[in-house]
Amino acid sequence: MTNSVDPKNLGKVVVLFGGRSAEREVSLKSGAMVLAALQRNGVDAHGFDPAERGMIELAQGGFDRAVISLHGRFGEDGTIQGVLEWLNIPYTGSGVTASALAMDKILTKAAWISQGLSTPDYVRLEPGFNVDAVVKRLGLPLIVKPAQEGSTLGLTKVKTVEQLQAAFELAFKYDPNVLAEKFVSGQELTVPVMGAGNSAYALPVIRIQAPEGNYDYHNKYIGNETKYFCPSGLTPEFEAEVQALCVKAYQVLGCAGWGRADVLVDEGGKPWLLEMNTSPGMTDHSLVPMSARASGVDYDQLVLQIAASASLKASGLNVGGTR
Incomplete structure (x- = not known):
């Protein structure tokens, strides 16, 4: 991970944060910290909340690049x-x-499975689904969650058959696409990935220890009881194996710039991919900055590097200082 980014070369930067999703509050925190870091380093950076300002205003802003928070x-x-x-x-x-694919947990799993990557078995749930068939295939406990939400919103750990319908209804409130997933008991890890294509690489693995193993919205963003270990405490060989799996998962989805893969390691020591985040949090509780620090890159340097990686993907054109 290179450390030298000249803030003068970034031009006029817009930081997009807030928005209309269920994760708005976290996004506001992420964006505010990213904006402050850019401005602290002399970047001509401006905040922009798409929920409060129109796209015409964005188009007329004269921005050289956008940092998506x-x-x-x-x-x-x-x-x-x-x-x-x-x-x-x-x-x-x-x-x-890649963003649309990674956002949909069902499509993500299908892509990973097609390439032989390990991810827990799942079933798409639709109204009127056969409860017994789902339990027979996945066993109990199992996880029910909306396919296109993050931050554990709408997620339920189902321990009994009787809880399954209510879990589906909760997830359905967030997204009409709902999946039931085989529950994997074990150690939770997360791995930031940077770059694109064959140049993609993983940052240090973070091991997560949440109260009673419950890494929910509160324990992610609000409480201080969750413990994070980076260095992870894994053996170097196993850490490298997990990193390689996450880089492959990132590449299969066609991700670029940066992202973060969530992984569970079962009691037999096998890693299972859960999901890929293509716009990870950048708050004081966030994990990509923690991992970057372990590799010698502080928060401001990380933000500058992410900003410098901005590009147009559809045309294949990278930033050259002008648009």
């Missing part, structure tokens, strides 16, 4: 990426297709 729908699903491609504003993170 939006999470969830309309920010991480290819929507804003398509707008920025159309406006010819280079942006951070994955392109339209």
